[in-house]
Amino acid sequence: MATLFTGIKQLLTFAGDAAPRAGAAMRETGLVKNAAVLVENGVIEAAGPRAAVHRHRLAKKAKVVETGGVCLPGFVDSHTHMVFAEPRLKDFSMRTAGATYQEIKAAGGGIISSIGAVRKQPQRAMAAQLAGRAARFLQCGTTTAEVKSGYGLSLDSELKILRAVREAAKLTPLEMLPTLLAAHGVPPEFAGEPQKYLDHIVSEILPKAAAEKLAVFADIFCEKGYFTPEQTAAYLKKAREFGFVPKVHSEQLSNYGGTRAGAAAGAISADHADHVYAEDIAAMREAGTIATLLPASNFYLALAKYPPAREIIAEGVPVALATDFNPGTCPCWNMQFVAAVACTHCGMTPEEALCAATVNGAWALGIGDRCGSVAPGMKADLAFFAADDYRELCYYFGSSQASMTVKAGRVAWKA
Ligand code: NIG
Ligand code: FE
Numbered sequence: 001m002a003t004l005f006t007g008i009k010q011l012l013t014f015a016g017d018a019a020p021r022a023g024a025a026m027r028e029t030g031l032v033k034n035a036a037v038l039v040e041n042g043v044i045e046a047a048g049p050r051a052a053v054h055r056h057r058l059a060k061k062a063k064v065v066e067t068g069g070v071c072l073p074g075f076v077d078s079h080t081h082m083v084f085a086e087p088r089l090k091d092f093s094m095r096t097a098g099a100t101y102q103e104i105k106a107a108g109g110g111i112i113s114s115i116g117a118v119r120k121q122p123q124r125a126m127a128a129q130l131a132g133r134a135a136r137f138l139q140c141g142t143t144t145a146e147v148k149s150g151y152g153l154s155l156d157s158e159l160k161i162l163r164a165v166r167e168a169a170k171l172t173p174l175e176m177l178p179t180l181l182a183a184h185g186v187p188p189e190f191a192g193e194p195q196k197y198l199d200h201i202v203s204e205i206l207p208k209a210a211a212e213k214l215a216v217f218a219d220i221f222c223e224k225g226y227f228t229p230e231q232t233a234a235y236l237k238k239a240r241e242f243g244f245v246p247k248v249h250s251e252q253l254s255n256y257g258g259t260r261a262g263a264a265a266g267a268i269s270a271d272h273a274d275h276v277y278a279e280d281i282a283a284m285r286e287a288g289t290i291a292t293l294l295p296a297s298n299f300y301l302a303l304a305k306y307p308p309a310r311e312i313i314a315e316g317v318p319v320a321l322a323t324d325f326n327p328g329t330c331p332c333w334n335m336q337f338v339a340a341v342a343c344t345h346c347g348m349t350p351e352e353a354l355c356a357a358t359v360n361g362a363w364a365l366g367i368g369d370r371c372g373s374v375a376p377g378m379k380a381d382l383a384f385f386a387a388d389d390y391r392e393l394c395y396y397f398g399s400s401q402a403s404m405t406v407k408a409g410r411v412a413w414k415a
Contacts, residue, residue: 001040001061001062001063002038002039002040003039003062003064003409004038004039004053004054004062004063004064004065005037005039005065005384005406006036006037006050006053006064006065006066006067007036007050007067007068008032008035008037008050008068008069008070008384009033009034009068009069009070009388010031010070010071010388010389011030011033011047011048011070011072011374012029012030012070012071012073013030013031013032013073014073014359014372014373015047015373015375018369019363020318020320020359020360021355021360023316026318026351026355027351029390030374031390032047032048032049035048035049035053035071036048036050037374037382038058038062039382039409040058040409042380042409043377043380043409044374044377044378044379044380045058046059046376047374067403067404069386069387069388070385070387070392070393071374071382071384071385072141072358072374072382072385072393073359073362073371073373073374073382073383074142074143074144074371074381074382074405074407075140075141075142075143075144076143076144076145076357076359076362076371076372077144077145077325077333077335077361078145078146078292078322078361078364078365079146079292079294079323079324079364080147080322080323080324080333081150081325081327082133082134082325083118083148083149083151083161083164083165084114084117084118084151084326085120085121085126085129085151086117087331088109088113088114088327090109090113091104091328094107094109095301101329102253104328105225109328110185111221111328112153112187112188114151114328115151115152115153115154115157115187118151118157119156123160123164123167126164127167127168130147130164130165130168130172131171131172134168134174135413137325137333138172138174138405138407138412138413139405139413140333140334140335140336141383141384141400141402141405142174142335142383143175143371143381143382143405143406143407144177144362144365145174146176146177146178146322147176147178148180148181149161149162149165149180149181149184149215150181150182150184151327153185154187154189155200155205155208158180158205158209159209159212162178162180162209162212163212165178165214166178173412174407174412175381177217177365178214178216178217179215179217179219180205180209180214180215180217180218181219181220181221183197183198183201183218183221183227184220185226194226194227194228194231198227198235202235202238206244210242210243210244215244216244216245216365217244217245218235218239218240218242218244218246218247219246219247219248219249219271220232220235220236220248221249222250222258222262223249223252223254223258224253229257230261232248232250232261232262233261233262233264233265236248236261236262236266236267237265240265245268245366246262246265246268247262247268247269248265248269248270248271249271249272250272251270251272251274251275252274253275255277255280256275258270259273259280259289260280263283263284263287263289264287266287266289267289268289268364269289269290269291270284270290271292271294271322271324272293272294272324273292273307274305274307275305276312278311281311281312284312284317285317289317290317290319290320290363291307291312291317291318291319292364293309293319293321293322293342293346293356294322294323294330294338295321296323296324296330296332296338297326297329298341298345299345300331300332301329306345306346308346309342309346309347309352310346310348313348318360319356319360320356320357320361320364321335321338321339321353321356321357321361322335322364323338335357336397336401338357339354339394340353340394340396340397341397350390350391350394350395353394354390354393354394359372360372380406380408381407382405382406383402383404383406384402384403384405384406385402386403386415387401
């Protein structure tokens with residue numbers, strides 16, 4: 001049976017070409033006032049002015065849901081590290097006492113300190129914990145999220161994480177796209193030998209993950225003390241040969257060359273981009289690589305420097321926004337907060353921020369042709385908010401304004 005979501009004060013459709021939005025197109029929200037969305041079999045049949053949608057042949061017999069408020073495409077969070085066993089509260093205390101990312105790492109904290117508990121955790125418990133976290137994302141209006149491995153850093157634990165993501169998908173309506181991030185750091189077994197570890201990933205982990213089809217993407221952390229731009233380019237090339245779509249963590253802590261290495265390897269997105277210069281931005285534009293900005297992590301780390309969103313948008317590179325939800329640098333699952341920070345700290349407009357959090361997030365995951373916008377034929381992934389004006393989503397901050405989340409036409413969560 002069809003469902004008619006109606007009485008929507010403002011609907012942002014972000015409908016348009018089947019391509020990521022760049023430049024001025026990032027401000028084209030497709031705003032419809034007094035709108036309705038008609039859904040059947042998990043797909044959008046019609047969306048637009050209330051009167052027109054109500055005239056659709058399926059509308060007469062549809063179940064009617066009066067929603068009020070603002071409706072957007074469900075948020076597409078294209079960068080999360082959602083699988084970790086324990087929060088890193090010791091790191092947090094060190095940080096509040098003034099320690100930097102690098103100082104925390106040197107003291108035995110950071111990424112490597114997450115691997116002990118992850119390696120011990122049974123897959124089933126991991127999946128249940130992940131499904132619990134997924135519920136928090138749904139409650140904030142997110143309908144699709146990328147989920148990375150990267151806190152196991154051994155063959156068994158990295159495969160376990162990705163299998164847990166698959167298992168959790170049966171426990172939650174949140175759609176999760178898995179990424180192999182075995183190259184997140186160098187584990188103790190390979191201490192001081194990053195190349196040896198990468199060789200191990202290529203010979204042992206990539207083939208097995210590929211054979212079981214456990215991940216869509218392969219990612220690598222390109223940064224001083226982690227992996228070099230040369231290693232990044234070579235690794236992503238190999239990952240691509242195994243059928244993974246490359247993406248990269250780059251220019252987070254310094255300008256190191258990861259963005260250019262990622263772009264050269266055909267990365268779908270280069271993520272963080274805090275320290276990109278003109279040549280990095282040009283490389284993204286030429287390669288068709290999306291810049292995924294994660295400003296909630298800058299906020300959490302109290303960094304003075306934020307990604308230069310205005311420059312990136314001016315140069316015609318599509319920008320996506322994501323949470324970077326992780327236990328170290330960004331324990332935040334709320335895309336509304338990310339959008340608010342993007343406006344207040346990166347100079348993005350609310351229109352650009354919401355575009356980056358929906359349709360461009362979908363393109364950063366290669367699925368913009370079926371989700372991230374509200375138009376006939378698209379997946380019926382919708383986020384509703386208790387607001388009169390869409391700009392309120394970026395204006396109020398610190399708590400969620402979500403009132404209902406619809407995934408593939410079904411109510412996945414309601415306040
Ligand atoms: O995106 N940069 C690498 N990875 C994460 C940090 C993960 C952690 O500290 O656990 C990030 O910020
Ligand atoms: Fe990250």
